[in-house]
Structure formats: structure tokens, C-alpha cells
Amino acid sequence: MADAVVGFVVEKLGNLILQEAISLHGVRGEVEWLERELRRMQCFLKDADAKKNNGDDERVKNWVTEMRDLAFEAEDIIDTFMYYKLQQMQSGVMGFIKRYMYVPVELIHRHKIHVDVRRIEVEIQKLSESRTRYGIDNIGETSSTNSQCGSQDVIPILPQLNDDIDMVGFDHEKKTIVQGLVDISNKNRSVISIVGMGGLGKTTLVKSVYNDPRVKRSFDIFAWVIISQEYTIFEILKRISLEVSATSSRDTILDLARAISEKLKKEKYLVVLDDVWRENVWDQLQKVFPDVDNGSRVIITTRFLNVAKIADPTVQPHELRLLNEKESWELFLLKVFPRQDIETSCPVYLVDFAHQLIQRCRGLPLALVVLGGLMSTKSKSKDAWQKVVESMKWQFVEGGEKCLKILALSYNDLPYYLKSCFLYFGCFREDMAIPIKTLNRWWSAEGFLPTKNGKTTEAIGLDCLEELAQRCLIQLTGRKYDGSAKYCRIHDLLRDMCISEAKENRYLEIYKNDTVDCAAVTNAARRLIIFNEFETLTYSNSKLRGLFYHGGMHNPLIFKALNGQLSGFKLLRVLNLNLYMSEFPSEIKSLIHLRYLRLLANNMKEVPSWIGHLHNLQTFTVGGGILVNISDSLWTIESLKHVELFMISLVNPPNMANVVLKNLQTLKGVSAGSWIRYMLQTLTNLHKLNIRKVTNDHANALYVSLQKLGRLASLTIQGYEIPSDNVMTAFSNQHCLKKLYLDGKLNCKKLPYNDVFPQQLVKLVLCLSQLEQDPMPTLEKLPCLKYLKLGAGSYTGKQMICSATGFPQLLFLEVRGCDELEKWKIEKKAMPCLKSLELISCQKLKVIPEGLKNVSLEQLLMKNMPEELKSRIEENTGEDWYKIQHVPNISFKYYD
Incomplete structure (x- = not known):
């Protein structure tokens, strides 16, 4: 049976x-x-x-x-x-x-x-x-050029193109440009470029320069040609020929070019090429602008930095800034109350409303002009102005639509893949400094980045950012010592345009628990952005690809709002939870499409074994709290690229020699252990490594493993004692290492000879090293070093010497907490490129080096330094003032 x-x-x-x-x-x-x-x-x-x-x-x-x-x-x-x-x-x-x-x-x-x-x-x-x-x-x-044809009816309505223009805030830029134009000592034909985002006032500035009496007296021939997005070389040449009165026997490109060139050879000319969008425009036109050593000039306005650089690499482009509050107020009132005194034109009862409107424009001249024109048509009553303030959404305000259409020109011109990348800026808070690394990883997780032979997705992402910046759709900020950017920003109006376009395309939705926008209407957006704290998430969308929570990070109870819902978003690729939680959410284990996971821990002791279910995971980031254990299953995920533990971590990776994480590029925040011997040497694609709690017991294992990590670009080793002999000997195979951070006591009294260090080092930080002999003789010979920080306890000696020709590329130097340092000598021609010097908490250094007078510093910061030193560098009266009087930015501070 x-x-x-x-x-x-x-x-x-x-x-x-x-x-x-x-x-x-x-x-x-x-x-x-x-x-x-x-x-x-x-x-x-x-x-x-x-x-x-x-x-x-x-x-x-x-x-x-x-x-x-x-x-x-x-x-x-x-x-x-x-x-x-x-x-x-x-x-x-x-x-x-x-x-x-x-x-x-x-x-x-x-x-x-x-x-x-x-x-x-x-x-x-x-x-x-x-x-x-x-x-x-x-x-x-x-063809793709058709994407811009709808813009041509917009450009003529730009206020900047009117003859009666109001230029505010660019007086210094105008003066500089005019001087460059009329400089009789420069006989070469030169190209001057003005670069900035749409609506920033490029054309307004050039119009003012173009009509300046000194400029008019300095040239014989003038031409102003709008290039814009749609153009043909024939049409441009035809316009130029009309402007300069050049006649040709036939209307062909060759005959027109020859006629224009012959005409311009005879006299000194000024030609403005306004609104250039393509790099090849200058390549195609430059032959018609002859250089006969008579001081002729060409001015180019463009939204793209690369256009400016190609036109004339020897001349620094003029990159326009946003207006400050005072300048914004002036420009706004000029449009609202034309031909009236700025000081008295605005009634007192409208001042507060005016400031709110101006603040919304965030210093963008075009927005101020358009909004000012709108308000000039309104009744000068509190009710009328209050209604505009309360309805201040650009996509719905008359006039604001015009502004957004013009701003959207740059967006519409983007390649298809860059549009998806740009719309991701709607995922961030207004005015936020956006971490480039994070943005790049989100793009990668979403699969937005194109493939290019020989380039990593990270490098391709950086190329995309640079292109967006060159198009002036974003601003790269937080520039580092090597010129690369750490953060980026997007102007508020461009962000509004971004969000408007994203919502129309079901790209993203911003959740507000006090409205029914998401819950009752769309529920089909691909990404959900949450900025506010809430108790219950009333949103269901099984098609969601990205969930971004930016609020409530100080309230661990807020995560309850997501309980029971995460598993419903089974197609998620990006999960960014910027809030504290006491345990790892078990619902995440069902999100097997997940590629990016970031969360904050609050007494979260471990990451459970089911983390290994996330077979597609590329980035795993945990911050805050104390993490004791991560399941070994994490290290079996072959797709892993980045593991970062920004917290007090006691985590040791497993002793798994058979683990092959061929894609792992970043490993940060892990503690030293026997895994260094068995597992580290297998991570041959590792680019960034940060190990904590290193001791002399790990010396041999580090020596063996580091030698096999030939692609390492950044290395941080922290510990009470760092086995420097073994670590530095292992550098002989490090041909890509550019950043080195050693935080802990080195088991040597002096640094080894220069040839032991990687010669390509760009950044070096030493802290608590307790070196007894001057480190400068070794460090100054590093040919590529641009950033050097000698942190607290790094050097215990009394004297430092920077010899002639030392530190040939150093840009930034910080000397901090060298308690015994009394004398510092800088020989002539040392540190020829140094721009920033910071001296902090060196209590026995009472005299600044004589050699500083030969260093082309731009910034000198002294913090918590002896009072005697301060008196010696007093402006004009201090006996050492002559050493630093050439430095434009000097500050002396004490700790609060």
C-alpha cells in the first residue's frame, strides 16, 4: 500500500x-x-x-x-x-x-x-x-540634427538679444574682455570664448562688449553671426559675407570662403560667433578668419567648454557665474520697474514677495529677466504678487514656460543615453552637493552607461559627467588637488525642468505623503524619490526600478513605514535607504535584481547569510553604528564591484582562498586578519583598498598580497603599528598606485630612499608615523606628488628642509601637529607649483620660512599656531610680512 x-x-x-x-x-x-x-x-x-x-x-x-x-x-x-x-x-x-x-x-x-x-x-x-x-x-x-529644429522660434525672443539690454553683475568680465580686445601688444588673431549655461547672460555680455566705444574705435570690420543648433556652413558663410560686405562671383562654399578671407585680410576685424553648439564649427570656419598680425579678434559664445577649448587652447575661456543676491535684486527690479530708480522703485509692501521670487531664480539672469517681465504686467498689489509666489512652479507660470523651453535646448540636444543620465539628477534634493561616485554607481546599476572598448563603466560615467558639465547642464564642484571633481550640482531651474520631463516620461515620481500624486494617479513611475519623513507609505508599484529615501536618517523608527512593502518592489535595481535601522531588513532577500544597496546601521550587528541571494549586486554600502559580522555568502557574489563599510567595523572577510571576486574594485572598512594571506591576493582587479587594525603580525601576508595587486590605485592602511618595511617593499610592483594613506606608527625612524616609493604617487598622507628624521629628502623627489599631508604625530624632529627643485608638482601641503618642529627651510626654486599651504598646531614653529617669498602661493592658512608667529606676519608691520605679501588669501585662525 x-x-x-x-x-x-x-x-x-x-x-x-x-x-x-x-x-x-x-x-x-x-x-x-x-x-x-x-x-x-x-x-x-x-x-x-x-x-x-x-x-x-x-x-x-x-x-x-x-x-x-x-x-x-x-x-x-x-x-x-x-x-x-x-x-x-x-x-x-x-x-x-x-x-x-x-x-x-x-x-x-x-x-x-x-x-x-x-x-x-x-x-x-x-x-x-x-x-x-x-x-x-x-x-x-x-538625422539627429532635426532634434533641434523646434528651438529656432525660441531664440529670437531672448531678452538678451534686444538692443536695449540690461547687463548686471558682469562689469569685471566686461572690463577684462574689452582689455583683451583692444590690447595693441597682441598682434595675433586670437579667439575669446564666453562659456555658460543657457540663460546665463553670454549674449548680453558680448553685446555690451561689442557696442563699447573703445571696441568700436579699435576695429574696422564688424560681424555678428548666430550659429545656434541648426546650421550649414553655406548659410553661415553667406551671413558673414553679408555682414562684412564680401562679394563673390558664385554662391558656393569655396567662393564665399575665399571672398570673406580676402576681405578680412585687408583690415582689422571683430567677428562674433554667437551660440556655437558643435566642436567642428570652428574647424570648418577658422580658415576664413586670416591671421595677418593686425590684432583681429573672434568672440565665441557657447554652452560647451570643449568648444571653447578647441577654438583656442592658449586662451582661458571666460566661464560666467550666477548672479549674487544684490545683483539679482538689481536685474529683477530693472525689468519690473523699468526706467525707475532701483533704490526706491519697489514698494515696501512688495519687498518680501520680491525677495521670494528672486530667491527662486537662484541667480540665473534669464530667469530673473523673464520673471521680472511677467511681474511688470501684474498689478502692484499684495494679492497679485502673493498669487504668483504661491503658484511658483515654472512649468505652470506664464513666462516661466518660456524660460524652461530655452533651458531645455541643451537637454533636447543630448545623446539618447545622456538624457537618461541627466534625468537622474531629479533623484537628489534641491541645492544638494551630489557625490559623483554615488551618481556614477547608480547609472551603472541602471545600465545607462554605454560600453566602450578598454574603458571601465566608472571611467565612462566620468566622461558622461564631463560632457554634461561642458554643456553647462550641471556644475562640477569640490575640485580636488588633481583637478578632478568630487561633487556636482544642478541649478534649481534645470532641476525643475529635469523633474518635469522625468514625470512626463514615467522616469521618476517624488512621493509626498500629504498628496495623492503617486498613490492615486500614476503608480507606474520607474523610480520613487522620498524626501520627507512619514509614518505609512501608501504606494504600490511592482514595476519600480529605484527607491531613494533621503529623509528621516536620525529616526530609526521611520523605517517601519517601509515594512511589508519592500518585497513588493521585486524588480528593484537601486535601493538607497538613507535612514538608520536596527536590523537588516529581511524583505531585501527577495530583491534578486538588486545591483546597488546602501543603508545606515543603528546597532546592526550582522549582515545575514541570505545576502548571497542577491546574485546581481554590484555595490554594497553600510554606514553608521557598529558592524561585527558579515556572512561569508556576501563574498560569493561574483558581480560585486564595491564593498564599503563606513562605520566602526570589526568585520574580517573570510579565509576563503577559493573565492574569485574578479569584478571587485573597492574594498573599504574591513579589519585585518588571516584573510589577507588567503583571500586578498586573489582580488587582482582591486583599485581601492582600505584595511583597519593592521599590526606587525600581518607584515608577511601584506607583503605577499600587495605584490599581486598590480591594479591598485588607492591604498589606506590604519593600525597601531604599520609594518612599513614590508608594505613599502611591496610597492615595487605597484605601477598604478596614486594615493597612499598610512595612519599609524611606522616601524622605522626614517622613510626609505625615494626609489622605494611608487614614483607615480599623486597623493600621500602620513599620520602618527612618529618619524624621527626629516621625511622631506625622500618625499620631495617624488616627481608626480601633488598633495602631501603630514598629519598629527607624523614627524617628531625639530627641523625640515625642502631643497632646491624639490616637489616639482606639489600643489597642496599640510603640516599638522608636528609638535617639536622649530625650523623649516625652503630653498630657492623649491615647490614651484605650490598653491595652498596649511600650517596647523605646530606650537614651536614661530618663524615662517624665508623661502616662502619665492613660492607662488594662492592661499595660506595658519590655524592654532603660536601668537608670536601671528605678530611677525602682521600686514605691513610684521617683520616677516615681506615673505608672504604676495599671497592673495591669508588667514590666521584658532580652534573654537
Whole structure:
């Protein structure tokens, strides 16, 4: 009887397995077809996007929107299929019987996928037929330059192009440019470039320069030509020929160019090329602007820094800034109350409203001009102005729409992949300094970055950022010693435009618990942004790809609002939880598409074993609190690229010599242990490494492992005692190492000879090293060193000498907490490039070096230094003032 029952069960189970296999085979084939179709749709959308952005054909716009939504649905179906497939794979042998207990449920899922694929197939057919039916069958077949044709009717309405212009805030820039134009000592034909985002006042500034009496007296021929986005060389040459009165026998490019060049050779000319968008414009035109040593000039205005640099690499472009509060007030009132005294024009009862409106413009001249023009038409009553303040959403305010359309020119011109990258800026708070590293990893996790042979995704992401900055859509800030940027920002109006465009395309939604925008209306956005604290998240969207929580980080109870909902977002790729939590959310284990995970720990002791279920995870970041244990399963995730523990970490990676993390590039915050011997040497693609709690016991293991990490670019070693002999000997194989941070006592009294250090080092930080002999003879010979910090306790000697020709590229030097230092000598020609010097808490250093008078410093900071030193450097009266009087920025501070 028992055998019969077992036989019956086995037979039924076998039938279910066979049925499932047949079903799986069929669905897999359909999903593979859908994947191919999705790739075709995505390629088509890239082409069609250009025409959709024209805004001149509502049929095209709606059609592209339908195709985009269909592509989203196809992507969802494919990811859902992969979700169930990966869940099956994770169950393993032990889950075999259990899995087949739920075969009917899985068959239902597969049937639904089958139905969805068929529906998509039908919808694609309908869309294809509608192209011909509604006369839009040429979509996507035009060149990419068509993406800009809708902008031409916008440009003429720019206030800056009016003859009666108001220029505010650029007096210094104007003076500098005018001096460059009329400089009779410069006989070369030179190109002057003015660079800035749309609406920043480039054309206004150049108009003022162009009409300046000194400029008018200095040139014989003048020409002003608007290039803009759509252009042909023939049209540009034709306009120039008309401006300079050059005649040609035939209207061909060659004849026009020859006629213009011959005309300009005869006299001193000034030509303005306004609104240049393409790098090749100058390459195509420069031959018509002859250089005959008569001081002729060309002025270029552009949104793109690379255009300016190509035009004349020898001349520094003029990068325009935003207006400050005073300048903004002046420009705004000039438009609201024309031909009135600025000091008295605004009624007292409107001053507060005016300030609120001005603050909204964030110093952008175009926004101030457009908004000022709008307010000039309003009644000068409190009610009228208050209504505008309360309804201050640019996309809905008359006049603001005009501003956004002009700002959107740069966005519409972006390549397809860069548009997705740019829209991600809507995920950040207003006015936020955005960490470039984080943004880059989000892009990578989303799959936005194109592939380029020989380049990592991180390098490609940085290229994208540079291009966005060159187009003046963002600003790169927080420049580091090597010129690279650490943060970036986006202007508020551009962010508004970004969010508006993103919402229209279901790219993202900003959640507000006091409205029904998300919960009741769309519920289909690909990303959800949460800025406010809330008790309950009333939002359900199984198609979500990114969840970003930026608030409530000081209240661990706030995470309860997400309990029970995370598992519903099963297609998530990016999960950024900027809030504290006391335990690792168990729901995360079901998010098997996750590529980026960041959270803050509050007494979170361990990361559980199921972390290994996240087979696609690329970035794992935990900050805050104390972390004692991370399950070994984390280190089995082959896709891992970055592991960062920004916290008090007692975590030792496992002693797993067989682990092959070939993609791991960043490992930060781990404690030293036996894993250094067994596992570290296998991480051959590691770029950044930060190890804590190092002791002499780890000397040999570090020596062996570091020698095998030939791609290491950044190394941080912290510990009570650092086995410097072993570590530095291992540097002989470090040909990529540029940043080195040693925090702890070195088991040597002096640094080794220079040739032991990696010669390509750019940044070096030494703290608590307790060196007894002067480190400068070794460090000054490092040819690429740009940043040097001698931290507290790094040097215990009394004298330092920087010899002639030492530190040939050093830009930044900090000397801190060298308690015994009494004398510092800087020989002539030492540190020829030094720009910033910080002297902090060196209590026995009472006289600054004589040699500082030969160093081209731009900034000198002295903090918590002896009072005697301060008196010696008093401006004009101090006996050492002559040593630093050439330094433009000097500050002397004490700790609070």
C-alpha cells in the first residue's frame, strides 16, 4: 500500500515536472523573442526621440510615448520572468520537493507571462500599422540634427538679444574682455570664448562688449553671426559675407570662403560667433578668419567648454557665474520697474514677495529677466504678487514656460543615453552637493552607461559627467588637488525642468505623503524619490526600478513605514535607504535584481547569510553604528564591484582562498586578519583598498598580497603599528598606485630612499608615523606628488628642509601637529607649483620660512599656531610680512 502511494506521488510529481518543463520551454522562447523585440524598440526609440522632442507634431509625440510605454512593459515582463527563474535556481537541491509543491502557482505565473507577451505582440503590430495610417511613417528616419529644429522660434525672443539690454553683475568680465580686445601688444588673431549655461547672460555680455566705444574705435570690420543648433556652413558663410560686405562671383562654399578671407585680410576685424553648439564649427570656419598680425579678434559664445577649448587652447575661456543676491535684486527690479530708480522703485509692501521670487531664480539672469517681465504686467498689489509666489512652479507660470523651453535646448540636444543620465539628477534634493561616485554607481546599476572598448563603466560615467558639465547642464564642484571633481550640482531651474520631463516620461515620481500624486494617479513611475519623513507609505508599484529615501536618517523608527512593502518592489535595481535601522531588513532577500544597496546601521550587528541571494549586486554600502559580522555568502557574489563599510567595523572577510571576486574594485572598512594571506591576493582587479587594525603580525601576508595587486590605485592602511618595511617593499610592483594613506606608527625612524616609493604617487598622507628624521629628502623627489599631508604625530624632529627643485608638482601641503618642529627651510626654486599651504598646531614653529617669498602661493592658512608667529606676519608691520605679501588669501585662525 505504501509503495503504491509513493508510486502515485512520484508519477504525479513526474507529470508535473514534465508539464512544467514543456511550459518553461515555451515561455522561454517567447521571452527570448521579446528580448530581441525590446532591443529593436530601444534602438528605434533612440532615433525617434529626436523627432519627438521637436514638439511640432503631436501625433509623433504621442506615438513615441506609446512605443516607450510598450518598451517599459516588455522590460517588466522580461525581468519578471528572470525573477521567477532566479528564485527557482536559488532553491537548490534541498528545495526540490518544496518547489514542486508550488508548481501550480508557478504555472499561473508562466501563463500570465505568456498572455502578456502575446498582448505586447499585438500592441506592437497595432503601433506599426498606425504609423502609416496617421502619416507618421517617416519617424526616426531623419538625422539627429532635426532634434533641434523646434528651438529656432525660441531664440529670437531672448531678452538678451534686444538692443536695449540690461547687463548686471558682469562689469569685471566686461572690463577684462574689452582689455583683451583692444590690447595693441597682441598682434595675433586670437579667439575669446564666453562659456555658460543657457540663460546665463553670454549674449548680453558680448553685446555690451561689442557696442563699447573703445571696441568700436579699435576695429574696422564688424560681424555678428548666430550659429545656434541648426546650421550649414553655406548659410553661415553667406551671413558673414553679408555682414562684412564680401562679394563673390558664385554662391558656393569655396567662393564665399575665399571672398570673406580676402576681405578680412585687408583690415582689422571683430567677428562674433554667437551660440556655437558643435566642436567642428570652428574647424570648418577658422580658415576664413586670416591671421595677418593686425590684432583681429573672434568672440565665441557657447554652452560647451570643449568648444571653447578647441577654438583656442592658449586662451582661458571666460566661464560666467550666477548672479549674487544684490545683483539679482538689481536685474529683477530693472525689468519690473523699468526706467525707475532701483533704490526706491519697489514698494515696501512688495519687498518680501520680491525677495521670494528672486530667491527662486537662484541667480540665473534669464530667469530673473523673464520673471521680472511677467511681474511688470501684474498689478502692484499684495494679492497679485502673493498669487504668483504661491503658484511658483515654472512649468505652470506664464513666462516661466518660456524660460524652461530655452533651458531645455541643451537637454533636447543630448545623446539618447545622456538624457537618461541627466534625468537622474531629479533623484537628489534641491541645492544638494551630489557625490559623483554615488551618481556614477547608480547609472551603472541602471545600465545607462554605454560600453566602450578598454574603458571601465566608472571611467565612462566620468566622461558622461564631463560632457554634461561642458554643456553647462550641471556644475562640477569640490575640485580636488588633481583637478578632478568630487561633487556636482544642478541649478534649481534645470532641476525643475529635469523633474518635469522625468514625470512626463514615467522616469521618476517624488512621493509626498500629504498628496495623492503617486498613490492615486500614476503608480507606474520607474523610480520613487522620498524626501520627507512619514509614518505609512501608501504606494504600490511592482514595476519600480529605484527607491531613494533621503529623509528621516536620525529616526530609526521611520523605517517601519517601509515594512511589508519592500518585497513588493521585486524588480528593484537601486535601493538607497538613507535612514538608520536596527536590523537588516529581511524583505531585501527577495530583491534578486538588486545591483546597488546602501543603508545606515543603528546597532546592526550582522549582515545575514541570505545576502548571497542577491546574485546581481554590484555595490554594497553600510554606514553608521557598529558592524561585527558579515556572512561569508556576501563574498560569493561574483558581480560585486564595491564593498564599503563606513562605520566602526570589526568585520574580517573570510579565509576563503577559493573565492574569485574578479569584478571587485573597492574594498573599504574591513579589519585585518588571516584573510589577507588567503583571500586578498586573489582580488587582482582591486583599485581601492582600505584595511583597519593592521599590526606587525600581518607584515608577511601584506607583503605577499600587495605584490599581486598590480591594479591598485588607492591604498589606506590604519593600525597601531604599520609594518612599513614590508608594505613599502611591496610597492615595487605597484605601477598604478596614486594615493597612499598610512595612519599609524611606522616601524622605522626614517622613510626609505625615494626609489622605494611608487614614483607615480599623486597623493600621500602620513599620520602618527612618529618619524624621527626629516621625511622631506625622500618625499620631495617624488616627481608626480601633488598633495602631501603630514598629519598629527607624523614627524617628531625639530627641523625640515625642502631643497632646491624639490616637489616639482606639489600643489597642496599640510603640516599638522608636528609638535617639536622649530625650523623649516625652503630653498630657492623649491615647490614651484605650490598653491595652498596649511600650517596647523605646530606650537614651536614661530618663524615662517624665508623661502616662502619665492613660492607662488594662492592661499595660506595658519590655524592654532603660536601668537608670536601671528605678530611677525602682521600686514605691513610684521617683520616677516615681506615673505608672504604676495599671497592673495591669508588667514590666521584658532580652534573654537
